[in-house]
Amino acid sequence: MPERTPGGVVPWAEVDRIPGWLTRAQAELLQAVVRSVHPGPARVLEVGAHQGRSTCALAGARRDVVVTTIDPFVRTRRYAGPAVRGLLAAHLARLGVEDRVTVLATTSAQARRGWTGEVDVLHVDGKHDYWTVTDDLRWVEHVVAGGAVLVHDAFSSIGVTLALLRHVLPGRTLAYRGRTGSMAHFVVTAPSTADRARMLAELPWWVRNVGVKVLLRLHLRPVARLLGHTGADDPY
């Protein structure tokens, strides 16, 4: 069993052993947002668990947290399918947070049918096409006023960004607070003109990231480096 601080916090080194795409800074943002929920327990809803890298960051933020994470664990070109569910369970158990997490092995849309609970923190990191993200954003209806909505790959994926531009930018529910890498942070409150302008100002960075991804697919890493991308992996 890994060592934890008295607050029931799981150290980053343990979360970092779980494969996934979440960066340390993004895990710290998730944890800070969960810790800012007063009084506990903090109610967290996550779309897209995979092996549990972000799930464990969320569940390891504090002892009094209740995380529901949703993933259908279907096999695709990118994801390994049902075997991932076992890996997720093993990671939750290894970090000792399994009693803080409920795993719903279904799609986000299916899980939302009949859902009545309130949510303090919503993390969206499921399927990244425009239509699925559009549907995932309907979870915002369950987030309390002042609650947090974190969207991974918000400015590095065409589908996610287009859904945000179409449904969040002109909307009256989510105010943009900023980003950590490609993770966007919104708060459930009426957005100001400045909030909308700040979101629009991220678009050049999004175009750059999509360009980097195309260059990496074309094995043109030296050209991606000219755009300031030093890693071998996609920008997250």
Ligand SMILES: C[S@@+](CC[C@H](N)C(=O)[O-])C[C@H]1O[C@@H](n2cnc3c(N)ncnc32)[C@H](O)[C@@H]1O
């Ligand atoms: C980018 S991964 C999630 C990564 C995870 N948050 C982490 O930190 O490692 C996306 C996940 O979304 C799941 N997924 C695909 N379609 C989904 C849907 N309709 N609802 C919920 N999750 C979905 C995939 O099975 C995959 O495990």
